Amino acid sequence: MSMVLFFICAVPLFMFYATGYRYDVFNRDLGITATGGMYVNVGATDGEVYLNESPVEDSRVFRNAIYIQNLIPGMQRLHVQALGLHTWVKELPVYANYVTEASAFLLPVWPQIRPLTEFQTATGTMVFLNTASTSILFNNASSSVSLLSTTSRATTTLVRNTEYTFVKSLFATTSVASSTLLTRVVGEVTGALALSSSNKATTTESATTTKVIDNLKLYKQGDEVVIEYMGPERSIPYYFCVPMGALASTSELYGPQVMRGVASVLAATPITTDTSSASRLCRSTITIDRQNQTVVSFDFFPGTTDLVVLHRTDGVFVTEVDDRSWQNTQALYPWSIDEMVENSGRLYAKSSSTIFELLTELPLP
């Protein structure tokens, strides 16, 4: 009987605990509080997570995300930082019994590149021809690969770098759409042989300035770069939606840019008694913050649809799609380049006659 009574008493307590209700024995004034949580994806970095400037105890093992629970409902300030990487900051509301999700990204503060040269040694070292050893090859970036510079122009002892040849072909002046089918197939096969990447997401180009991955379409609308979700609402990314209960204060909680999106949805589809039972309202488009710069080209960041790579007139920048509170933008290569192209999960840049790969992570020590 005592076990039955224990079970009857314990089950509701476990249920309340699991749904987020907490009782602070050290602060009884609070009483039983309905708490919320935050779930932050920090990617593969060893970023330190801070909540309202206090470090969050990190219990991640084999996981790239951290779950912060027992949060009093209200605005919370998150920032993720790591040595040598940009800091990611976000202010988001936490609601009772709900978890606010976010995804951080941290790119190297000092741009990391991997130069490509037309010729390389037999062991694969890139060779800069007709270049003095005292020359500064890239004064704006860092590279961890070995490079060789020589004032000679002789190439008899060198090997032609097939990767360079392939990447150079990607920077063709003609558009991809006008390439022959054979050229494109050859390019893809060569790329598959020369490069290896774990990135499985592939970009489909329906037009030269439209990129589609899964149900997300990235395109240009005038001067703006816009991302649009085209799939079923049950799979829509969390940052497109706001809780129905927070509609009235969307601007304060998420910023005017989110408010504008919500307003356009409401204008198109006013809330009725049927839709009012829904727990959230979702936009279908988000405008990517280009920081008043002209966007030359754009694409999804390799391996994810939550980030967009913008080739702007002032450099290459990565901006998150999540525009709640603001969109974090981090410089991948904050200097002007001629062209940028993505292939098999790698980003390549061309500046004058120099071609290099833009790296998104710090090299391993």
Next chain:
Amino acid sequence: MKYQHLHHVIILPFYNEPESVIDATLTSLANVKYDPSKLIVVLASEERAGSAGSDMVIKMTEKYQSVFGVFLTTVHPGGVPGEMAGKGSNAAWAAEEVRTKVLDPQGILYSETLVSIFDIDTVLYPDYFNCLVWHFIGAKRPLKSSFQPVPIFNNNMWEAPALARVVAMSSTFWEMIQQERPERMATFSSHSVSFQALYEVGYWQRNMVSEDSRIYWNLMIANDGEYDVIPLSYPVSMDANAASTLWRTIVQIYKQHRRWTYGVENFCYILYHFRINKKIPRGVRIKIALQQAEGYWSLVTNPIMLFILGWAPIFLGSQEFHQTVLSYNLPIVVRDLLILAMFGLVVSSIISLSLIPPRPAHASRLRYVVMALQWFLVPATMIFFSAIPGLDSQTRLMFGRYMGFWVTPKARI
């Protein structure tokens, strides 16, 4: 305390078990610390076993006839109308043979005779009958009581595979737990009961599978609820279910547990008679019915629920659910609860090591480590050898696909 007037009938039904198994059982009987002249051993064979059965009877008779007060052999005829071939019908036949050939001719009172029915692989520890007699004499209503020992599957513990050991020891733990709450016990496998009580209900039922537990319900209902199961808190050793290959072992364990969980057929019997027999107090009827229902339900559902509860809602839940604290906390809470429950596994591991027989010379000391770590198999065994066979047997019963008695092959490997 007088006990010399008591006689013991030991019924050993067998079918086609090997000589080594039968011989070990009879040898243990011969070595008990009890007056052998008071022991009436009945080796109950089946006609359908053919010459193998009759040869075995002859061999065992030659060896043990002079050891016990009476060594009786019976042959249960096959094809008796209304009977299901199995342990129950064989034991009932043997009990009647004992009555007509031994008890009545010798004037042995039924009230002074205790019947112990053992599986043929049951090896007795020396003080079994002393323990039984002590409980019988001290019982509140000894002629309205059954006596249940704790089955320990130690006969081949060092030879059986880890899977068989874990399943067997889990059954032992369950029976040990049941010993502490006798008000919820029914008889299981090897047990003892007074001949008088047995005779009054016509012995074990001849037409069903789980006769070992059914006899308790027969007796309980016949006595209008005034019937007890008395835990002996004393072990009997039996064989862990093991075959020559691992796959065969898995199949045998599954079938054995499917037969055990077919005991759900008792639930129908209980409810039917509870509806008719108003002499059993209503509160008792309701309590027992609810206990039995909960027991059979939790047996087949709880392991599966424990397995899926932590992660299934995440896969099956809607997008809205995925944003709730509950969806994030559920795996954490379930994980923490299961970690707490794992301490039970640690305790099980320690206790099991204390129950196993001494390590034979051919087994290395490393086996102790394996014996301790084998308990990590429990989550899998609970699902595949408890929940799923239970679902199988209950579903068969529900759709009228009644099972026959499947004889567990015994082999000392």
